[in-house]
Amino acid sequence: MTLNEISKILQADFAGDVKDLDKEIKMACGSDLMSDVLSFIKADSLLLTGLANPQVVRTAEMAGIAGICFVRGKQPQPETVKLAEEKKIPLLATELSMHESCGRLYREGLPGCDEIK
Amino acid sequence: MNPVADCIGKVYLAVMKSNNSKKDSFTARREVPGHRKTDDLKFTRVQELVYELKVSDAMMQKVITTSPETSMSELREILRANRISGTPVIENGRLVGIVSIEDFIKWLAEGAHDCPIKDKMTKNVKTMYTDEPLIHAVSKLEQTGFGRFPVVDRQSKRLVGIITKGHIIERLLQKLEIDYHEEEIHRYRASHIFEDIIADKVALTFRSYLKGRDFDRAGEASSGLKKTLERLGIHPQIVRRAAIASYEAEMNVIIYAESGEISVEVQPGEIHIDVTDSGPGIPDVQKAMQPGYSTAADWVRELGFGAGMGLVNIQKCADDMELTSNPGKGTHLKIRIDIRTTQPQTKAG
Numbered sequence: 001m002t003l004n005e006i007s008k009i010l011q012a013d014f015a016g017d018v019k020d021l022d023k024e025i026k027m028a029c030g031s032d033l034m035s036d037v038l039s040f041i042k043a044d045s046l047l048l049t050g051l052a053n054p055q056v057v058r059t060a061e062m063a064g065i066a067g068i069c070f071v072r073g074k075q076p077q078p079e080t081v082k083l084a085e086e087k088k089i090p091l092l093a094t095e096l097s098m099h100e101s102c103g104r105l106y107r108e109g110l111p112g113c114d115e116i117k
Numbered sequence: 118m119n120p121v122a123d124c125i126g127k128v129y130l131a132v133m134k135s136n137n138s139k140k141d142s143f144t145a146r147r148e149v150p151g152h153r154k155t156d157d158l159k160f161t162r163v164q165e166l167v168y169e170l171k172v173s174d175a176m177m178q179k180v181i182t183t184s185p186e187t188s189m190s191e192l193r194e195i196l197r198a199n200r201i202s203g204t205p206v207i208e209n210g211r212l213v214g215i216v217s218i219e220d221f222i223k224w225l226a227e228g229a230h231d232c233p234i235k236d237k238m239t240k241n242v243k244t245m246y247t248d249e250p251l252i253h254a255v256s257k258l259e260q261t262g263f264g265r266f267p268v269v270d271r272q273s274k275r276l277v278g279i280i281t282k283g284h285i286i287e288r289l290l291q292k293l294e295i296d297y298h299e300e301e302i303h304r305y306r307a308s309h310i311f312e313d314i315i316a317d318k319v320a321l322t323f324r325s326y327l328k329g330r331d332f333d334r335a336g337e338a339s340s341g342l343k344k345t346l347e348r349l350g351i352h353p354q355i356v357r358r359a360a361i362a363s364y365e366a367e368m369n370v371i372i373y374a375e376s377g378e379i380s381v382e383v384q385p386g387e388i389h390i391d392v393t394d395s396g397p398g399i400p401d402v403q404k405a406m407q408p409g410y411s412t413a414a415d416w417v418r419e420l421g422f423g424a425g426m427g428l429v430n431i432q433k434c435a436d437d438m439e440l441t442s443n444p445g446k447g448t449h450l451k452i453r454i455d456i457r458t459t460q461p462q463t464k465a466g
Contacts, residue, residue: 034421038361039430043353051421055368058336059421062343062360064353079333 176278185235214238
């Protein structure tokens with residue numbers, strides 16, 4: 001699934017300058033707990049989160065996450081956007097809740113991280 | 118030899134090679150782990166690409182078309198001005214034929230008596246669908262000997278693009294260039310540095326200083342560590358493990374301590390990450406190692422940390438981990454990661 005398709009499914013807008021519409025996303029993970037993300041997310045995943053601070057981008061950088069989507073109307077802080085642009089990590093923001101965001105993507109065939117070997 | 122021509126030659130050769138090899142053997146080869154010779158790797162990557170990419174990925178979307186009533190003399194100017202070798206012929210939005218430079222040359226040879234394109238075009242047009250894998254286009258171009266295929270949408274049957282060998286090669290080169298840059302970094306392996314230095318023991322050491330509560334810069338030290346290890350050509354999976362372990366340790370220092378430092382030593386076979394701080398120390402190290410045990414305040418949790426998973430994560434990423442702490446004085450965390458194997462030797466409990 002491309003990032004562009006994901007943005008349409010989640011009615012999400014890009015935040016910041018990194019807009020890799022064709023970037024291929026193979027799986028996703030939803031969590032507000034960065035330690036959990038670091039523990040089980042796989043590289044090239046999409047991270048859905050309600051946290052909008054720069055540590056989310058740091059976590060994405062360390063874990064090789066392909067993109068971040070902020071849920072339930074959270075707008076990333078300016079420092080978060082700046083860091084993401086520096087690290088070339090695309091950011092999305094949707095009004096949908098975490099539950100509905102994950103549900104929609106799963107229904108459209110995007111698997112969870114633990115389903116991919 | 119001209120490097121560009123050489124490169125195009127190689128890519129095309131690889132495409133043809135993949136065209137002749139069965140898909141099964143290709144899939145099997147793709148799963149072989151470990152290192153391969155550069156050439157092998159490239160060819161395999163091209164083979165992968167022609168299966169991964171769709172016709173729509175490589176086709177030219179801006180199609181120059183002509184009408185059946187366009188004259189052959191006008192065609193010459195259309196081909197020349199657009200620097201193309203053929204165009205689909207469209208009537209009322211429908212694809213009715215295709216005319217190429219070969220048809221034009223034939224017309225010239227026959228005396229160049231001006232006539233509409235419809236008299237000289239090929240009427241039974243072979244097309245491709247946007248969603249077909251690129252390998253189909255490669256095979257079809259080879260089998261038929263045609264120079265181009267109009268591309269139509271499977272549902273609407275409308276003309277949406279055109280594909281030639283040139284477009285395929287251009288797209289593959291573009292993709293390979295991205296791969297090449299990544300590979301170039303890998304090729305410069307850490308071992309080269311170590312081989313070039315003559316001594317009994319060789320190690321590269323670098324250090325970053327941490328300031329407690331400095332959340333604006335939290336993660337910078339680990340970010341630098343990650344970049345450095347990448348530049349040294351260490352395997353991406355190992356870099357990822359080192360970065361995650363270092364990041365969790367860095368967050369711990371910033372959350373709990375006044376100051377600290379991360380010292381990294383890269384040896385030919387392993388990486389040592391030492392994190393020391395002058396924090397409050399951990400009264401019960403064993404308890405701190407339990408998943409979910411945390412003394413973190415709410416503001417730490419709001420940052421997405423402090424859930425009692427940090428040390429567990431570090432252990433998961435490391436081959437060896439040693440935590441010593443003096444309450445009131447500070448904490449020393451030693452992490453060892455083996456460079457030679459990508460999987461950790463010790464598993465978290």
